Amino acid sequence: MDLRVSIASLSLRHPIMLASGILGTTPSMLIKAYNSGASAVITKSLTMSPRDGYPNPVIARVPCGLINAIGLANPGVKNYLDECLEVKDELTRISVIFSIAGFSVNEYVKVAELVTEYGIGKALELNLSCPHVEETRLFSEDPKLTAQVVRAVCDATSLPVFVKVGLTANISEVVESAIKHGASAITAINTIKAMAIDIRAKKPILAAKYGGLSGPAIKPIALRVIYDLYEEFKVPLIGVGGISSWEDVVEFLMAGATAIQVGTIVYKRGLRVFKDLLKGLMNFMHNEGFSSLKDLIGIAH
């Protein structure tokens, strides 16, 4: 059975990747996630300088998922890359995608240049859509800013550039702008702005008050976005948002995703989730008579 997929110059052994921000604050954990079965691993979104993020609590559990306001905490791209160098051989053998974030076009460019220079990553994913950090969210709400940042980053790197978008009313304009200016794939969607209140403390749980909702609650929305984008655009789509079972994986592929990412489910099921999802997908394909993943992608249209 052929499960391989390619997205720009990236070839993957199967379509199930680890989403950005999930465990990826350290290279050691990226290796572990890959060895547990992920086909590619995305780093935590990296910025130029180290960021502590928001104070705790940074996460709230709700019945249908999680709300997080980590606030782009990360050790800064330089520290991260230097740590990567210590395990360079292992990291270059696996597919690492560097997620980058910034507070100006120039910052995205500088981070992208550094990642390219170190030669460890296989692709870049521009996080233009963190819903709880105002400055980065603005990038994906404004097609003009999206154009600027995507164009500038593509000019500064030889790596394929994926653009991660969030749920906005003008999502299709944003995606169009990203593709026109050089994006080789679109990752959709990021978390959706939300909140939780503890009724006994009588206060919002998150120190940042608002956070991003992920998990099963957002799956039908993410699925709809992938379905719509597939109708409209030709580039590979990477589906993310609430994928929790192999059935969800199949749905996203049928909607038109070339690959998918998982996040929140790792909290429930641990890293063994990759092997479980893959096994379910393969069984399904076998039982339904699919010999290649390509035949599945977009079949629901």
Added chain:
Amino acid sequence: MYYVRCSLKSKREEAKDIFSCTFSLNDIKFLQRLMPGRFVMVWLPGIDEFPLSPSDYNVSNSTLRLTFKVRGLGTRSLSSLSVGSSIFIRGPYGNGFRVSKHILQGGSKLVLVAGGGIGLAPLIPLIKDLLQQDVKLHVVCGFRSSNEVFFINEITNLLGDSHTVSTDDGSLGVKGTVVDVVQNLLNKRKVSYVYACGPEMMLYKLHRVLLDKGVPHQMSVERYVKCALGICGACVIDGLRLCKEGPVFNDVHLKGLKEFGRYKRSASGVREPLL
């Protein structure tokens, strides 16, 4: 329900900057899921949320005791709560100390519990569990100086003479570190197992000594905790998550950790050398 409300019943200053707060809570299930070495996330709304490993808990009268050292805003605010006010906790999280006949086999051999400074706090529930087992137990409590000594009455009540107090400067008990005292004991007695919690440099040195002598052990380690759900990656030591696979690690785990005894990580994830 996500957070459990706890109301402060009593508070005491154990030593300089070290406080114990006893809370009552209406959640038996929460208390039943506690185990020695597991931790809870303590939320002070509007201030901070941080991990603490309870120094005592009691299912029959629904109480939980937290013993902590004042280090910053969170712990200072906790120390200045007044009786009757509330905090919120979630958890319990992580893997605690494992106590079983299988682990402790060795008949006449000694089981050691070694605590350094505030690291003694989470060892109290462990000591209570070990006392239920048919083992010979000795507890080593090390402090920098006599003004930081706490819990000695409690330890004496539990164990009688079967403990040693040490201070680095010799102002109380034996002069020397916890590692010195354990090393001495290892030279004199046959030790089957060691449990420890304390500053990471102490743990690391102790770990080296115990590896050298072939004594199996478990140690509770500290890292920056954010989500406590095993998803954010803040607490990772090499490939292990402190909030899921830890905070208690055994000798086999510890041996494979390159970061143990070398680095911790700040809130951003930047590696900082251990002092």
